[in-house]
Amino acid sequence: MYILYNLIAISTSAILKVLALANSKLSLFVKGRRESLPKIKQSIAKEDKVIWIHAASLGEYEQGLPVLEKLKLLYPHYKTLLTFFSPSGYEVKKNSKVADVICYLPLDTKSNVSAFLDIAHPDIAIFIKYEIWPNYLVALNKRNTPTFLISAIFKKNQIFFKSYGGFMRKTLNNFTHIFVQNKKSHSLLNSIGFNKVTIAGDTRFDRVSEIVDQHNELNFMENFKQNQFCFIAGSTWPEDERLIIDYINQCNYPIKFVLAPHAMKSNHIQEIIQSIEKPVVSYTDLNENINLADYEVIIIDTIGLLTKIYSYAEIAYVGGGFATGLHNTLEPAVFGIPVIIGPKFEGFAEAEELVQLGGVISINCSEELQHNIDTFFSQQQKRQQTGQINTNFIKEKAGATQQILNALNSVLSSKN
Template sequence: MTGTPLTLRLYRAAMSLAEPFAPLLLAARRRRGKEDGERIAERRGVANAPRPAGRLAWLHGASVGETISILPIIERLTQRGFTVLVTSGTVTSAGVLAERLPPGAFHQFAPLDTPRYIRRFLDHWQPDLALVAESELWPNMIVALEKRGVPLILVNGRMSERSFRRWQRAPKTARALLGCIDVALTQTPADAERLARLGAPRVTIAGNLKFDAPAPPADTQTLALMQGQVSGRPVWLAASTHGVEDEIACYVHMQLKERWPDLLTFIAPRHPHRAEDVARMAEEEGLEAMLRSEGYAPGSATEIYIVDVMGELGLYFRLAQVAFIGGSLLNHGGHNPIEPAKLRTPILHGPHVHNFNDVYAAFDGAGGAMPVTDADELAEAIATLLQDAARGREMTRAAAGVVDRYGGALERTLQAIEPYILQMELERL
């Protein structure tokens, strides 16, 4: 990188000056359940394992959704002889990856974006190839990879209109950083246009990897046990909820149980450490609540069953007759609806889905998902689907059609990566 813009130099200096305060930040996050205390050194770039011999690819995703979307790439790279280092920034993603990474791949927490932490991380792992998912464009990481000559590929790339406007305020910085990306593989034409306008030199529309990601798994024995426990009961799921959405789920349950006294509501908070707070809130409303971490399947008296064990959401999508996808009744941006679509679970969502605008537009337009605006509409929609199974089957067929129609991003992504793999293989000859 030549002619480093002033804004980028200031950012790098600020992050260096802020580094002494990083332990305080990490400690505060740990107290809130957002860091793994036993692995917190990884956030400072300290490795907890030796570097494996041979070629190593580094793949990074921010959290659960991003890392799940790149699982097929991870598997293909391990099949091609790479060891794959996967990093993410959340405890929940680490838990999911612990269950789902293939042999030949392992997880570390991503270092904070300070020059020293990034340098320490790269000095140890020395990746031969780096792939980052969606919008994880951290300046110090990009600069360090460029200086080391490590190819950097953006996969499943996205650039929202809001982010685009922010980047436009510092056009020289945007061009300097995006110019370091070897290839930007985007989800949509709009993402491609924004990245190209900001200075990414090689942009290709590959599609959304989430349509090709595998459906979340479920333990067969646990599934069979719970199917027996809930047999004959109306069941719905509030998945990946935030804040007030847990209260809304309890409100909906109380509205619906007048009609279905044996109704069972699953609540899966996006951040499982909040589960006990959700349980207390439900009990204050006079509802019988149970935590999944207590180890018991829901009993006949259980009304609210709180999913606080990571990596099990696929189980509850399979058990529920309808699923509300959270982060959408408040302005959080929504979460991925493709997983329940693959498991043939009817999908409801709120109006705030800007993180997945194109995906929800495709589902809604095909009749594969149903938008609601508030708690009362959510209760009404759930009631409709509980009493009209045929309507739910129509929605799941439409959603499955959308998934089939928008698939193929994985193969296009792998084709774009292939020249880099071939170059490394030639260099070994």
């Protein structure tokens, strides 16, 4: 099986180079990887101590960020290396200062792995959630590099728990330790004889807990909201937007609306603006001559603002639950407000729990959306009680980062 895996890895690398000629996203994927080793070589010297964190994409990056930030504070003499697998993560964060080096992870072929580890020579390697790459893990183990998997989730249908999954079960043994999010994952690993595992929870709860204490003020939101009730819909898809726009157009309450679509192509933004019958403006059209107090709706057509914008909401709507997959419900929930989502939230653990608790409300149609917004607008006590459920839930779930840091500290301190 290991031989077959390597043949597939080599073949995939060759096929992607051909496909990239006709696909812009794959072109980023391939071109970016060619730049990884020179980029690392330029920034990391042979004598440097290195902490390496690898994330598949943006969601996993958010889970690893609390750990990365704390490690940078505790070990300022270490260089930090952050790698991504997906363009949707790397292209967003490639110019940030969160790590000393940010690049793509070369594909998991033996030659790539050897070249990468020779240049990066990490003192510790931290993988996030689902990132389990056999050649990297085997090579790290052979080099006696402590290797951790954090915020991991395991499910019964994964290859590790199948009769034919021996190769991948063996791969897991290369981890020094695995930190899982829940009891189910812990039990599954124990069932295949893997006992180097701790239930630490999800580091995202630590990440969102910090959001409340950061500087969240935005001048344009102050001018827009004034002292009015504000409904904010984030990461919406067309399926979500149809319901929300219908509500906006028929709403008679004094409510300010913020709509932050997942897709920000100019033609889509214009379609949204044209379908709204109330005074509406897009963020990129703002200028000093516009008095935002005169507008009832603002469309956020840029990235990087949504987390702060949620701090101005009395109610939030998180998109994706009518489409391909629910977006982050924790970012608005941490501000102690009710959160509304679509019907498709199965598999999103925090959404499942919060729907059961009552802090997140799942709707199936426009009538249910209208009922919930109207109720929360007119019943302040119910709104506050619902929001408090979300606040309490996040507080109870926080603490994963410190558990993980305790283990990482014991490794890194022994290397100093």
